Amino acid sequence: MGNSTIKTAEELAESFREISIAEFFEKNRHLLGYENPTKALITVVKELVDNSLDATNEARILPEIKVNLKQLSENRFKIIVEDNGPGIVKEKLALAFGKLLYGTKFHRLVQSRGTQGLGASGAILYSQLTTGKPTKIVSSTGKDIHTYELVIDTVKNEPHIINHNSEKNVDGWHGVIVELEVEGRYIEKEQSVLEYLKQTAMTNPYAKIIFNGPNGKFVFDRTIKEIPKQPKEIKPHPHGVEIGILRRMLKYTKSRNVSSFLTNEFSRVGKNSALQICKLAKINANTKPQNLSHEEIERLHKAMQSIKLIAPPTDCLSPLGERLLTEGLKKETGAEFVVAVTRPPTVYRGNPFQIECALGYGGNLQPDQQAQLYRFANKVPLLYNQSDCALTEAATEVDWRRYNFSQSQGQLPQGPLVILIHFASVWVPYTSEGKQAIAKYPEIIKETKLALQDAGRKLGRFISGKRRLLEAQQRRGLFEKYIAEVAEALSKITNKSKDNIKTKLETMLKKENIIDEAIKETEENGENDEENRTEGKD
């Protein structure tokens, strides 16, 4: 053939190569949230702060997190994030930061902020990519203080340690400090480091966050002193486990037979259920898991789906709760009225999850604009990719006209409204490793709509109550205007003192019975409006 641009199968074979995950993200840094300098700055801070919150939570320590952001030149920043968490033992410290897809959370089913082992190492990758500089990591678990300077060897996906030293820990300090330099751009508008920290403080009111930024210091003090209950790790539930996962679990299990495999590796399966499943699948319960044929695995999978079992435990989830949602949103937005809804937990692809939402209305909110949407996943604010998120899709699919809002097709409603949605799960299906939007699994969209409709109904009642109140006030105003004439007329008819009648009328109005009744009417009203009946269609 001779022409160098034509490749035979043999020539092509020589080009086959394994790609290291670090090389992959070096080339695809935008997947991790680093496609522009503004977003890059937010992503670095977010990844480090999320890690700090997770670590302090697991160790039951009230978090105090310091974020220092120093502008070195027009587009160059130094970021230092320090926490008071349990620290990381020396043996794992360099790996935890210098190796991608390495972490403590991926293989566990429990609600946490990070999951993929890509956050901090991704930030370090971006730092070295744009500045060439190593990252400095300081940590202590209460014993010696260790300091590492490292870069990631992207070809091997391993930390390359440039410097390591340790010193005595006089004060018994524990925690982690990460210091790195990046290319970035600092703003304080909507999508910004400051906004991320503000929203983080709103959903993590037990955390103290101190931000030292280019324009001064911001302190987000804790408003609650108790750490929320730490969610519990769970095992997968037999319903919803995918056949491919089952197959993998059977291959790698240490259980000696199918029956103990089922009881050991799944939640809600006791000895009896296990035997029942085996019987239904026509499998000998004593079979070695590795010895099942493909047909037997298929039957086992089917039997696991069809048997009746208690729903998965839900203490693996840590929702915010209606009180915190209401207070947080009121404080944050200055809304006049806030209503919050926490749905019961449910399941997608076998993963327990829970939707919460809050609606803020009136007060300081602007009436003539599209509603604002705040999205959170496991208490972490999502600032980007709003249009590509399951939570947004749910919010735009709700028919807000039922709750007295105007709304264009496929858009958020118009009005003095703010919508907050929190998705809590043992596994958040982000649309990309940058973790800014939730993938559109049908179960998630449906559940979010139900939450919003519930809250929407309550808000709708408040709004129509408010309208009635307004009308009552207008009636009263009208009455007040003519009170002198009415008193005079009544005086003529009844032959009683005009002044006396006037005083009585005025007292009557002051009691504001009309208004009280309007409010009362509003609160009792509407438990059976039309939507409850049509909800089954969603």
Added chain:
Amino acid sequence: MGNSTIKTAEELAESFREISIAEFFEKNRHLLGYENPTKALITVVKELVDNSLDATNEARILPEIKVNLKQLSENRFKIIVEDNGPGIVKEKLALAFGKLLYGTKFHRLVQSRGTQGLGASGAILYSQLTTGKPTKIVSSTGKDIHTYELVIDTVKNEPHIINHNSEKNVDGWHGVIVELEVEGRYIEKEQSVLEYLKQTAMTNPYAKIIFNGPNGKFVFDRTIKEIPKQPKEIKPHPHGVEIGILRRMLKYTKSRNVSSFLTNEFSRVGKNSALQICKLAKINANTKPQNLSHEEIERLHKAMQSIKLIAPPTDCLSPLGERLLTEGLKKETGAEFVVAVTRPPTVYRGNPFQIECALGYGGNLQPDQQAQLYRFANKVPLLYNQSDCALTEAATEVDWRRYNFSQSQGQLPQGPLVILIHFASVWVPYTSEGKQAIAKYPEIIKETKLALQDAGRKLGRFISGKRRLLEAQQRRGLFEKYIAEVAEALSKITNKSKDNIKTKLETMLKKENIIDEAIKETEENGENDEENRTEGKD
């Protein structure tokens, strides 16, 4: 501490684990485009067909691709994709399909459809996840025919071969056949397998694609017999190389000194330029690349950016060209008027790329709706995540009112309009591994806007010409209506024969001078409209 939910640093240390990339995508299958059954079916077909087109292209074979999609039950499908490509040698066959992040294209700078080594293996992962079944792969390079049945061992990210056999190849057949079973949902509307194949045929008119679907057979025959020129592999250009990449290259290069490193591993760097760079960076050109200090690497990087060099070669790109764009869009949409623009190549993050666009107007297109947008990356249609794509952002940021369209803020214009955009590059920065949208790098958005504005101006001229034509026709209509009266009046004034005058007037109209002049005026008009002057602001 005793409480099992509280974790010390030592306890946490035990949870650290490495995550295999296959496990990662097993849990994050939506990242690969498998978040719902409809999209999953499209993604499987797309990944396999893209691979087939790449392989035939590289071997300079006119592609003939057969796609069989058989519905087995309500949500279960068998997919078989067969190509006439060069085949894959036996030694690499199982790895090419049974290992994620393994491929021929990631480490090369050349325009191709696949890049990441995640496409076919991702489809197999989804197949085994939802059906538990192995995938069958048949291939020959012209010698023996090899058949493998395999699954991916996700813990190890390795193919687990269940069956392998080989047979004599009597007919000298070469190519690849992939056969797998998946959970899916089949539709034929907008986002569908059929639409993907239709758009693929439009941008790959030299390919023959035969689709055997649940509702019958569709044949997309080739309309061109020549395979487009195979783009050439290039080396990175010194401008735009990131410092972190430079550092990695210096560490792993086989070149003995900095000077030969620069000439061997970069394009457009000759001996002289290399020495000039070293001098500027104050580095001895004979230094071993691995021995450079961090400060020296920083200086080298700076010098590489600042030195004047020829722009990167652009034969690594394979644009569609204005003729193909125009014909394709006309045929596909039945538009009355099509204008196409191919921009000169440019660079983002050191990667050459090129934007092409075409606008179709009128004809069969509906006047009262939002413009349709067709997006392509390296000739592959993008069907999902339109709202989150750099190409969409560019299209909505263009001020279409300048070209006689109405447009709401942040939306596509309204009117009988279809917009096609093709992004061609040696590296497509997809927003996720599912490869449906392009990340919003500022250079890409800017370049796309320039292409659309250029095409928009041409279309705007056509539209205002069309309007002038319409007005001319209306004037003529009016004149025709009164021709009898005018002739009578002229006859009275001039004392000439009324019939004679009338005939002359009619002849004049038939010559259609008015219309011809309107058209001529349109075509010559507007080379200097106001936008050319303000474009610098973008």
